[in-house]
Amino acid sequence: MTEENGRKLSIICSKGTLDMAYPGLVLANAALMEGIDVNIFFTFWGLDMVNKKTMNYLKVSPLGNPSMHMPNGMGIPNLVGMLPGMTDMTTTMMKKEIEKLDFPPVDEFLEMIHDAGGKLYGCRMAMDMMHLEKEDLCEEVDEVIGAMEFMEISEGGNIIFI
Amino acid sequence: MTEENGRKLSIICSKGTLDMAYPGLVLANAALMEGIDVNIFFTFWGLDMVNKKTMNYLKVSPLGNPSMHMPNGMGIPNLVGMLPGMTDMTTTMMKKEIEKLDFPPVDEFLEMIHDAGGKLYGCRMAMDMMHLEKEDLCEEVDEVIGAMEFMEISEGGNIIFI
Protein backbone atom coordinates (compact mmCIF):
# COMPACT_ATOMS: atom_id res chain seq x y z
CA MET A 1 0.00 0.00 0.00
CA THR A 2 2.50 2.63 1.15
CA GLU A 3 6.17 2.28 0.29
CA GLU A 4 8.38 0.42 2.76
CA ASN A 5 9.98 2.78 5.23
CA GLY A 6 12.58 0.51 6.78
CA ARG A 7 10.67 0.25 10.05
CA LYS A 8 9.92 -3.15 11.56
CA LEU A 9 7.30 -4.41 14.03
CA SER A 10 7.34 -7.88 15.56
CA ILE A 11 4.25 -8.98 17.45
CA ILE A 12 4.18 -11.93 19.84
CA CYS A 13 0.62 -13.25 20.09
CA SER A 14 0.28 -15.35 23.24
CA LYS A 15 -3.46 -15.18 23.90
CA GLY A 16 -6.26 -17.19 22.33
CA THR A 17 -9.27 -15.10 23.25
CA LEU A 18 -11.23 -13.09 20.71
CA ASP A 19 -10.66 -9.82 22.56
CA MET A 20 -6.87 -10.29 22.65
CA ALA A 21 -6.62 -11.68 19.08
CA TYR A 22 -7.99 -8.58 17.36
CA PRO A 23 -5.58 -6.02 18.86
CA GLY A 24 -2.68 -7.96 17.31
CA LEU A 25 -4.40 -8.29 13.96
CA VAL A 26 -5.46 -4.65 13.88
CA LEU A 27 -1.97 -3.40 14.81
CA ALA A 28 -0.32 -5.69 12.25
CA ASN A 29 -2.67 -4.46 9.56
CA ALA A 30 -2.19 -0.80 10.49
CA ALA A 31 1.58 -1.20 10.50
CA LEU A 32 1.57 -2.84 7.05
CA MET A 33 -0.57 -0.02 5.70
CA GLU A 34 2.08 2.39 7.02
CA GLY A 35 4.80 0.54 5.09
CA ILE A 36 6.22 -1.13 8.19
CA ASP A 37 7.59 -4.70 8.00
CA VAL A 38 5.52 -7.02 10.19
CA ASN A 39 6.39 -10.36 11.80
CA ILE A 40 3.89 -12.20 13.99
CA PHE A 41 5.05 -14.98 16.31
CA PHE A 42 2.25 -17.18 17.63
CA THR A 43 3.05 -18.85 20.93
CA PHE A 44 1.18 -20.49 23.82
CA TRP A 45 -2.59 -19.80 23.57
CA GLY A 46 -1.86 -17.51 20.61
CA LEU A 47 -1.50 -20.66 18.51
CA ASP A 48 -5.29 -20.88 18.67
CA MET A 49 -5.31 -17.89 16.30
CA VAL A 50 -3.63 -19.94 13.54
CA ASN A 51 -4.84 -23.42 14.46
CA LYS A 52 -7.30 -24.40 11.71
CA LYS A 53 -9.58 -26.10 14.26
CA THR A 54 -9.86 -23.11 16.58
CA MET A 55 -9.06 -19.89 14.68
CA ASN A 56 -12.64 -19.06 13.77
CA TYR A 57 -14.06 -20.16 17.11
CA LEU A 58 -12.14 -17.91 19.50
CA LYS A 59 -14.20 -16.90 22.50
CA VAL A 60 -14.34 -14.11 25.01
CA SER A 61 -15.28 -15.06 28.54
CA PRO A 62 -17.15 -12.78 30.95
CA LEU A 63 -15.74 -14.77 33.92
CA GLY A 64 -13.11 -13.10 36.02
CA ASN A 65 -13.15 -10.18 33.57
CA PRO A 66 -14.62 -7.22 35.43
CA SER A 67 -14.29 -5.08 32.29
CA MET A 68 -16.94 -7.05 30.47
CA HIS A 69 -20.15 -5.07 30.33
CA MET A 70 -23.69 -5.96 29.46
CA PRO A 71 -25.19 -3.72 26.73
CA ASN A 72 -26.72 -1.69 29.56
CA GLY A 73 -23.28 -0.90 30.96
CA MET A 74 -23.63 -3.14 33.99
CA GLY A 75 -20.89 -5.61 34.85
CA ILE A 76 -21.66 -9.31 34.69
CA PRO A 77 -21.61 -10.87 38.16
CA ASN A 78 -19.41 -13.94 38.38
CA LEU A 79 -22.34 -16.08 39.49
CA VAL A 80 -24.10 -15.19 36.24
CA GLY A 81 -20.98 -15.36 34.07
CA MET A 82 -20.58 -18.93 35.26
CA LEU A 83 -23.88 -20.06 33.80
CA PRO A 84 -23.63 -22.23 30.70
CA GLY A 85 -24.15 -20.12 27.59
CA MET A 86 -22.80 -16.84 28.96
CA THR A 87 -19.42 -17.25 27.24
CA ASP A 88 -21.24 -17.95 23.98
CA MET A 89 -23.46 -14.91 24.48
CA THR A 90 -20.61 -12.47 25.10
CA THR A 91 -18.68 -14.00 22.20
CA THR A 92 -21.62 -13.56 19.83
CA MET A 93 -22.06 -9.97 20.98
CA MET A 94 -18.42 -9.10 20.30
CA LYS A 95 -18.38 -10.89 16.94
CA LYS A 96 -21.37 -8.81 15.84
CA GLU A 97 -19.65 -5.58 16.84
CA ILE A 98 -16.48 -6.61 14.98
CA GLU A 99 -18.51 -7.41 11.88
CA LYS A 100 -20.35 -4.08 12.06
CA LEU A 101 -16.96 -2.34 11.92
CA ASP A 102 -16.16 -4.27 8.73
CA PHE A 103 -13.30 -6.21 10.26
CA PRO A 104 -13.02 -9.70 8.76
CA PRO A 105 -13.09 -12.94 10.78
CA VAL A 106 -9.71 -14.21 12.01
CA ASP A 107 -8.90 -16.48 9.03
CA GLU A 108 -9.61 -13.77 6.43
CA PHE A 109 -7.78 -11.16 8.51
CA LEU A 110 -4.66 -13.35 8.60
CA GLU A 111 -4.91 -13.92 4.85
CA MET A 112 -5.14 -10.16 4.31
CA ILE A 113 -2.11 -9.55 6.53
CA HIS A 114 -0.15 -12.27 4.79
CA ASP A 115 -1.07 -10.97 1.34
CA ALA A 116 0.12 -7.51 2.39
CA GLY A 117 3.55 -8.97 3.20
CA GLY A 118 3.19 -9.82 6.90
CA LYS A 119 5.18 -12.88 7.95
CA LEU A 120 3.54 -15.38 10.29
CA TYR A 121 5.53 -17.78 12.49
CA GLY A 122 4.50 -20.62 14.79
CA CYS A 123 6.54 -21.10 17.98
CA ARG A 124 8.15 -24.54 17.86
CA MET A 125 8.27 -25.00 21.64
CA ALA A 126 4.61 -24.13 22.19
CA MET A 127 3.59 -26.35 19.27
CA ASP A 128 5.50 -29.26 20.81
CA MET A 129 3.82 -28.57 24.13
CA MET A 130 0.39 -28.60 22.53
CA HIS A 131 1.19 -31.50 20.18
CA LEU A 132 0.60 -29.43 17.06
CA GLU A 133 2.18 -30.02 13.65
CA LYS A 134 2.73 -27.49 10.87
CA GLU A 135 -0.25 -29.06 9.04
CA ASP A 136 -2.52 -28.15 11.94
CA LEU A 137 -1.88 -24.46 11.27
CA CYS A 138 -3.44 -22.38 8.50
CA GLU A 139 -1.40 -22.14 5.31
CA GLU A 140 -0.56 -18.48 5.87
CA VAL A 141 1.93 -19.51 8.55
CA ASP A 142 5.26 -19.19 6.76
CA GLU A 143 7.42 -21.18 9.09
CA VAL A 144 7.73 -22.84 12.49
CA ILE A 145 10.69 -21.36 14.36
CA GLY A 146 12.25 -21.26 17.81
CA ALA A 147 12.49 -18.29 20.15
CA MET A 148 16.14 -17.72 19.20
CA GLU A 149 15.24 -17.40 15.52
CA PHE A 150 12.46 -15.01 16.47
CA MET A 151 14.95 -12.87 18.37
CA GLU A 152 17.06 -12.67 15.19
CA ILE A 153 14.09 -11.81 12.99
CA SER A 154 12.95 -9.04 15.33
CA GLU A 155 16.35 -7.31 15.43
CA GLY A 156 16.29 -3.58 14.83
CA GLY A 157 12.56 -3.09 15.29
CA ASN A 158 9.81 -2.84 17.87
CA ILE A 159 8.65 -5.93 19.73
CA ILE A 160 5.16 -6.09 21.22
CA PHE A 161 3.95 -8.91 23.45
CA ILE A 162 0.19 -9.44 23.47
CA MET B 1 10.70 17.68 35.73
CA THR B 2 13.88 16.49 34.04
CA GLU B 3 14.88 17.87 30.64
CA GLU B 4 13.64 16.05 27.58
CA ASN B 5 16.14 13.50 26.36
CA GLY B 6 14.70 12.68 22.94
CA ARG B 7 13.53 9.27 24.07
CA LYS B 8 9.94 8.19 23.45
CA LEU B 9 7.66 5.61 25.06
CA SER B 10 4.26 4.62 23.67
CA ILE B 11 2.02 2.51 25.88
CA ILE B 12 -1.00 0.61 24.60
CA CYS B 13 -3.45 0.08 27.47
CA SER B 14 -5.84 -2.74 26.57
CA LYS B 15 -6.98 -3.94 29.98
CA GLY B 16 -9.63 -2.49 32.27
CA THR B 17 -8.75 -4.12 35.55
CA LEU B 18 -7.28 -2.20 38.45
CA ASP B 19 -4.19 -4.43 38.61
CA MET B 20 -3.40 -3.91 34.92
CA ALA B 21 -4.26 -0.19 34.89
CA TYR B 22 -1.65 0.86 37.45
CA PRO B 23 1.40 -0.66 35.70
CA GLY B 24 0.72 1.53 32.69
CA LEU B 25 0.15 4.63 34.80
CA VAL B 26 3.23 4.01 36.92
CA LEU B 27 5.46 3.40 33.88
CA ALA B 28 4.11 6.48 32.10
CA ASN B 29 4.74 8.61 35.16
CA ALA B 30 8.26 7.21 35.68
CA ALA B 31 9.12 7.79 32.03
CA LEU B 32 7.92 11.40 32.16
CA MET B 33 10.00 12.01 35.27
CA GLU B 34 13.00 10.72 33.30
CA GLY B 35 12.33 13.26 30.54
CA ILE B 36 10.92 10.66 28.14
CA ASP B 37 8.06 11.59 25.79
CA VAL B 38 4.98 9.51 26.61
CA ASN B 39 1.97 8.56 24.48
CA ILE B 40 -0.79 6.35 25.84
CA PHE B 41 -3.23 4.65 23.48
CA PHE B 42 -6.36 3.30 25.18
CA THR B 43 -7.99 0.43 23.32
CA PHE B 44 -10.43 -2.41 24.03
CA TRP B 45 -10.98 -2.81 27.80
CA GLY B 46 -8.33 -0.15 28.37
CA LEU B 47 -10.94 2.44 27.43
CA ASP B 48 -12.41 1.78 30.88
CA MET B 49 -9.39 3.65 32.25
CA VAL B 50 -10.48 6.90 30.54
CA ASN B 51 -14.25 6.36 30.42
CA LYS B 52 -15.70 8.86 32.91
CA LYS B 53 -18.29 6.30 34.06
CA THR B 54 -15.82 3.52 34.84
CA MET B 55 -12.35 5.03 35.43
CA ASN B 56 -12.66 5.28 39.18
CA TYR B 57 -14.48 1.99 39.57
CA LEU B 58 -11.97 -0.43 38.04
CA LYS B 59 -12.00 -3.79 39.75
CA VAL B 60 -9.68 -6.69 40.29
CA SER B 61 -11.21 -10.14 40.23
CA PRO B 62 -9.93 -13.10 42.23
CA LEU B 63 -11.62 -15.48 39.80
CA GLY B 64 -9.36 -17.44 37.47
CA ASN B 65 -6.42 -15.49 38.84
CA PRO B 66 -4.32 -17.96 40.81
CA SER B 67 -1.89 -15.17 41.72
CA MET B 68 -4.43 -13.45 43.90
CA HIS B 69 -3.63 -14.08 47.54
CA MET B 70 -5.54 -13.58 50.74
CA PRO B 71 -3.69 -11.45 53.30
CA ASN B 72 -2.56 -14.74 54.88
CA GLY B 73 -0.81 -15.75 51.66
CA MET B 74 -3.35 -18.44 50.75
CA GLY B 75 -4.85 -18.54 47.28
CA ILE B 76 -8.56 -17.91 46.85
CA PRO B 77 -10.34 -21.06 45.69
CA ASN B 78 -12.51 -20.50 42.63
CA LEU B 79 -15.59 -21.67 44.50
CA VAL B 80 -15.03 -18.88 47.00
CA GLY B 81 -13.94 -16.28 44.43
CA MET B 82 -17.26 -16.84 42.75
CA LEU B 83 -19.28 -15.72 45.73
CA PRO B 84 -20.94 -12.32 45.41
CA GLY B 85 -18.81 -9.68 47.12
CA MET B 86 -15.41 -11.33 46.62
CA THR B 87 -14.51 -9.13 43.66
CA ASP B 88 -15.44 -6.10 45.73
CA MET B 89 -13.38 -7.35 48.65
CA THR B 90 -10.21 -7.92 46.62
CA THR B 91 -10.72 -4.57 44.88
CA THR B 92 -11.05 -2.73 48.17
CA MET B 93 -7.93 -4.46 49.49
CA MET B 94 -5.85 -3.41 46.49
CA LYS B 95 -7.18 0.17 46.51
CA LYS B 96 -6.12 0.50 50.13
CA GLU B 97 -2.61 -0.71 49.34
CA ILE B 98 -2.35 1.69 46.40
CA GLU B 99 -3.47 4.56 48.62
CA LYS B 100 -0.97 3.63 51.34
CA LEU B 101 1.80 3.98 48.74
CA ASP B 102 0.54 7.50 47.97
CA PHE B 103 -0.48 6.70 44.42
CA PRO B 104 -3.51 8.74 43.34
CA PRO B 105 -6.77 7.24 42.04
CA VAL B 106 -6.99 6.69 38.27
CA ASP B 107 -8.54 10.05 37.36
CA GLU B 108 -5.98 12.09 39.32
CA PHE B 109 -3.14 9.92 38.06
CA LEU B 110 -4.17 10.60 34.46
CA GLU B 111 -4.42 14.32 35.19
CA MET B 112 -0.91 14.24 36.65
CA ILE B 113 0.45 12.39 33.61
CA HIS B 114 -1.29 14.80 31.25
CA ASP B 115 -0.04 17.84 33.14
CA ALA B 116 3.50 16.47 32.91
CA GLY B 117 3.19 16.37 29.13
CA GLY B 118 1.92 12.83 28.52
CA LYS B 119 -0.40 12.53 25.52
CA LEU B 120 -3.54 10.40 25.84
CA TYR B 121 -5.33 8.88 22.85
CA GLY B 122 -8.56 6.90 22.52
CA CYS B 123 -8.66 4.15 19.89
CA ARG B 124 -11.35 4.98 17.34
CA MET B 125 -12.12 1.37 16.42
CA ALA B 126 -12.54 0.20 20.00
CA MET B 127 -14.68 3.24 20.78
CA ASP B 128 -16.94 2.45 17.83
CA MET B 129 -17.17 -1.15 19.02
CA MET B 130 -18.18 -0.04 22.48
CA HIS B 131 -20.41 2.79 21.26
CA LEU B 132 -18.36 5.46 23.02
CA GLU B 133 -18.05 9.09 21.97
CA LYS B 134 -15.23 11.52 22.74
CA GLU B 135 -17.51 13.14 25.37
CA ASP B 136 -17.68 9.85 27.26
CA LEU B 137 -13.95 10.04 27.92
CA CYS B 138 -12.23 12.22 30.51
CA GLU B 139 -11.03 15.59 29.27
CA GLU B 140 -7.36 14.61 29.53
CA VAL B 141 -7.78 12.48 26.39
CA ASP B 142 -6.19 14.66 23.71
CA GLU B 143 -7.58 12.96 20.66
CA VAL B 144 -9.36 9.94 19.24
CA ILE B 145 -7.18 8.30 16.60
CA GLY B 146 -6.90 5.11 14.56
CA ALA B 147 -4.26 2.41 14.82
CA MET B 148 -2.42 3.77 11.76
CA GLU B 149 -2.05 7.19 13.36
CA PHE B 150 -0.83 5.51 16.53
CA MET B 151 1.83 3.67 14.52
CA GLU B 152 3.02 7.04 13.20
CA ILE B 153 3.06 8.67 16.62
CA SER B 154 5.05 5.80 18.13
CA GLU B 155 7.78 5.91 15.47
CA GLY B 156 11.31 5.92 16.80
CA GLY B 157 10.50 4.91 20.36
CA ASN B 158 9.59 1.94 22.52
CA ILE B 159 6.11 0.45 22.30
CA ILE B 160 4.67 -1.48 25.24
CA PHE B 161 1.40 -3.41 25.09
CA ILE B 162 -0.34 -3.87 28.43
Next chain:
Amino acid sequence: MTEENGRKLSIICSKGTLDMAYPGLVLANAALMEGIDVNIFFTFWGLDMVNKKTMNYLKVSPLGNPSMHMPNGMGIPNLVGMLPGMTDMTTTMMKKEIEKLDFPPVDEFLEMIHDAGGKLYGCRMAMDMMHLEKEDLCEEVDEVIGAMEFMEISEGGNIIFI
Protein backbone atom coordinates in the same frame (compact mmCIF):
# COMPACT_ATOMS: atom_id res chain seq x y z
CA MET C 1 27.40 -18.49 24.84
CA THR C 2 27.52 -16.21 21.80
CA GLU C 3 29.48 -12.96 21.91
CA GLU C 4 27.66 -9.85 23.04
CA ASN C 5 26.20 -7.94 20.14
CA GLY C 6 25.27 -4.66 21.83
CA ARG C 7 21.57 -5.41 21.68
CA LYS C 8 19.44 -5.15 24.81
CA LEU C 9 16.10 -6.66 25.85
CA SER C 10 14.18 -5.62 28.97
CA ILE C 11 11.25 -7.78 30.01
CA ILE C 12 8.59 -6.64 32.47
CA CYS C 13 7.00 -9.71 34.07
CA SER C 14 3.65 -8.73 35.59
CA LYS C 15 1.82 -12.07 35.67
CA GLY C 16 2.09 -14.88 38.18
CA THR C 17 0.51 -17.73 36.26
CA LEU C 18 2.52 -20.66 34.95
CA ASP C 19 1.43 -20.04 31.36
CA MET C 20 2.53 -16.39 31.43
CA ALA C 21 5.76 -17.06 33.40
CA TYR C 22 7.35 -19.35 30.82
CA PRO C 23 7.09 -16.99 27.81
CA GLY C 24 9.24 -14.47 29.69
CA LEU C 25 11.75 -17.08 30.79
CA VAL C 26 11.99 -18.64 27.34
CA LEU C 27 12.44 -15.26 25.62
CA ALA C 28 15.06 -14.17 28.17
CA ASN C 29 16.96 -17.41 27.67
CA ALA C 30 16.77 -17.21 23.87
CA ALA C 31 17.95 -13.60 23.90
CA LEU C 32 20.92 -14.42 26.12
CA MET C 33 21.90 -17.28 23.81
CA GLU C 34 21.86 -14.74 20.97
CA GLY C 35 24.29 -12.51 22.85
CA ILE C 36 21.63 -9.97 23.79
CA ASP C 37 21.78 -8.21 27.20
CA VAL C 38 18.73 -9.13 29.27
CA ASN C 39 17.03 -7.31 32.17
CA ILE C 40 13.92 -8.70 33.83
CA PHE C 41 11.75 -6.47 36.00
CA PHE C 42 9.29 -8.36 38.19
CA THR C 43 6.24 -6.33 39.16
CA PHE C 44 2.70 -6.95 40.42
CA TRP C 45 1.78 -10.66 40.15
CA GLY C 46 5.10 -11.25 38.38
CA LEU C 47 6.74 -11.07 41.80
CA ASP C 48 5.30 -14.55 42.35
CA MET C 49 7.93 -15.77 39.86
CA VAL C 50 10.78 -14.72 42.20
CA ASN C 51 9.04 -15.06 45.57
CA LYS C 52 10.66 -18.06 47.25
CA LYS C 53 7.31 -19.16 48.67
CA THR C 54 5.44 -19.16 45.36
CA MET C 55 7.93 -19.48 42.49
CA ASN C 56 7.70 -23.24 42.16
CA TYR C 57 3.96 -23.37 42.78
CA LEU C 58 2.68 -21.16 39.97
CA LYS C 59 -0.66 -22.33 38.63
CA VAL C 60 -2.66 -22.10 35.47
CA SER C 61 -6.42 -21.73 35.85
CA PRO C 62 -8.97 -23.08 33.37
CA LEU C 63 -11.53 -20.55 34.64
CA GLY C 64 -12.40 -17.68 32.36
CA ASN C 65 -9.73 -18.91 29.96
CA PRO C 66 -11.53 -20.16 26.88
CA SER C 67 -8.19 -21.14 25.31
CA MET C 68 -7.65 -23.89 27.82
CA HIS C 69 -8.32 -27.26 26.21
CA MET C 70 -8.81 -30.72 27.57
CA PRO C 71 -6.46 -33.29 26.02
CA ASN C 72 -9.33 -34.17 23.67
CA GLY C 73 -9.39 -30.62 22.31
CA MET C 74 -12.65 -29.69 24.01
CA GLY C 75 -12.90 -26.48 26.00
CA ILE C 76 -13.48 -26.69 29.73
CA PRO C 77 -16.92 -25.34 30.65
CA ASN C 78 -16.80 -22.72 33.39
CA LEU C 79 -19.08 -24.82 35.57
CA VAL C 80 -16.52 -27.61 35.46
CA GLY C 81 -13.48 -25.32 35.70
CA MET C 82 -14.94 -24.03 38.92
CA LEU C 83 -14.84 -27.42 40.63
CA PRO C 84 -12.18 -27.81 43.30
CA GLY C 85 -9.15 -29.58 41.85
CA MET C 86 -9.53 -28.40 38.24
CA THR C 87 -6.86 -25.70 38.62
CA ASP C 88 -4.53 -28.32 40.06
CA MET C 89 -5.30 -30.71 37.22
CA THR C 90 -4.60 -28.22 34.44
CA THR C 91 -1.46 -27.07 36.27
CA THR C 92 -0.15 -30.63 36.57
CA MET C 93 -0.87 -31.23 32.89
CA MET C 94 1.09 -28.16 31.81
CA LYS C 95 4.00 -28.89 34.15
CA LYS C 96 4.32 -32.35 32.61
CA GLU C 97 4.42 -30.92 29.09
CA ILE C 98 7.05 -28.35 30.13
CA GLU C 99 9.15 -31.10 31.67
CA LYS C 100 8.86 -33.29 28.55
CA LEU C 101 10.35 -30.40 26.55
CA ASP C 102 13.32 -30.34 28.95
CA PHE C 103 12.55 -26.89 30.29
CA PRO C 104 13.56 -26.56 33.94
CA PRO C 105 11.20 -25.51 36.76
CA VAL C 106 10.99 -21.77 37.47
CA ASP C 107 13.73 -21.61 40.14
CA GLU C 108 16.29 -23.48 38.02
CA PHE C 109 15.32 -21.52 34.92
CA LEU C 110 15.96 -18.22 36.73
CA GLU C 111 19.30 -19.54 37.99
CA MET C 112 20.25 -20.48 34.43
CA ILE C 113 19.26 -17.04 33.13
CA HIS C 114 21.16 -15.33 35.93
CA ASP C 115 24.26 -17.46 35.35
CA ALA C 116 24.15 -16.53 31.67
CA GLY C 117 24.32 -12.85 32.62
CA GLY C 118 20.64 -11.92 32.82
CA LYS C 119 19.89 -9.25 35.43
CA LEU C 120 16.82 -9.69 37.64
CA TYR C 121 15.09 -6.78 39.39
CA GLY C 122 12.20 -6.61 41.84
CA CYS C 123 9.83 -3.64 41.54
CA ARG C 124 9.97 -1.64 44.78
CA MET C 125 6.44 -0.28 44.54
CA ALA C 126 4.83 -3.68 43.94
CA MET C 127 6.92 -5.19 46.74
CA ASP C 128 5.71 -2.50 49.12
CA MET C 129 2.16 -3.15 48.01
CA MET C 130 2.51 -6.86 48.68
CA HIS C 131 4.57 -6.40 51.85
CA LEU C 132 7.57 -8.25 50.44
CA GLU C 133 11.18 -7.71 51.48
CA LYS C 134 14.32 -8.43 49.45
CA GLU C 135 14.82 -11.55 51.61
CA ASP C 136 11.50 -12.96 50.42
CA LEU C 137 12.83 -13.11 46.87
CA CYS C 138 15.20 -15.73 45.47
CA GLU C 139 18.88 -14.85 45.62
CA GLU C 140 19.15 -14.45 41.84
CA VAL C 141 17.33 -11.12 42.14
CA ASP C 142 20.16 -8.60 41.82
CA GLU C 143 18.41 -5.55 43.14
CA VAL C 144 15.12 -3.96 44.12
CA ILE C 145 14.54 -0.82 42.05
CA GLY C 146 11.84 1.69 41.18
CA ALA C 147 10.15 2.21 37.82
CA MET C 148 12.35 5.24 37.08
CA GLU C 149 15.52 3.23 37.51
CA PHE C 150 14.05 0.54 35.29
CA MET C 151 13.39 3.14 32.59
CA GLU C 152 17.07 4.10 32.76
CA ILE C 153 18.27 0.51 32.61
CA SER C 154 16.11 -0.26 29.59
CA GLU C 155 17.35 2.70 27.55
CA GLY C 156 18.41 1.91 24.01
CA GLY C 157 16.84 -1.54 23.81
CA ASN C 158 13.55 -3.34 23.38
CA ILE C 159 11.00 -3.39 26.19
CA ILE C 160 8.44 -6.18 26.41
CA PHE C 161 5.55 -6.19 28.89
CA ILE C 162 4.23 -9.64 29.75
